[in-house]
Amino acid sequence: MNRTLVLLSVVLLSALILISYIFYIQLPKVGYVNFSKVLNEFKMSKDINSNKEVYEYQKRVDSLYSSLEASNETNTKTKIMQQLIAEKNNLEILSNNLMSQELKKINSRIRSYGTDFSNSKGYSVLLGLGPDMSVISGDSKNDVTEEFISYINKRYEGDR
Template identity: 35%
Template sequence: MLTIFFVCYFFKSNREIVYVDTVKLFDGFMMTKEMKRAGEKEFNSRKSILDNLYSNLQSPTITASEKKELMQQFIQGKEELEQFNQTFASEQTTKIWSRIKSYTTEFSKDKNYQLVIGADNRQTVLFADEKIDVTNDLLTYLNKKYEGL
């Protein structure tokens, strides 16, 4: 009887501890894809302006003073583009992980999971049975929640 209790407890407790591939989860989340598209659109818009400035700088018909002014605009635009990339990526990643964490809490409560371990392509988890990988289930849940379903 005691053995049956331990076997049942073992299987029950194992199911309460699961893991997810955080890279797959982050990349597959619809919010990530939307933010990436928005960031790329803004990046391309800013880059287009820089490309035009660079093109104007290469023109043989501009004066030295015009070239100096364009060069300052180009340098400032390039710095702003680099700052945008860093800031946008950082801010959006923070927002996305905040949403993932919130949805994962709800998901865990719905599934009665006591612990959800995140693994970056399993680098931090030395071994995990595929049976406890709930990445796809959580990703489906996240995307449905995000879409309001």
């Protein structure tokens, strides 16, 4: 009787260990990244923010401001003000269009690198924590933001 009880206990314990091991293996590895931080620290984002076309346009607007302040004639000031308003509007349109196009490129690149990162690190799921609240809460041990930023910046530098 004692022998049967011990044998049954060993079998049950072995089964429990086996089941636990199977469940452990099948649990997906999940990580998340702070997407706002990724976007701010991704070198491609920084490169795009230093767009030469926008910079040149901004210099023209600044020059018009200086001309406006230096002018004493009302007619000249009116003409400069009209030019300034037109140039500022054009700058805003150019800036918005470029930012929209560039954000699409950045997001596409981050997604591509994210897939590679997930595959190389064994993540079944890599979530983005952002203002849209796609992740409401997460254990900080699953936060791989810094590692992800390092990975995508190295990839970006290598892809240029």
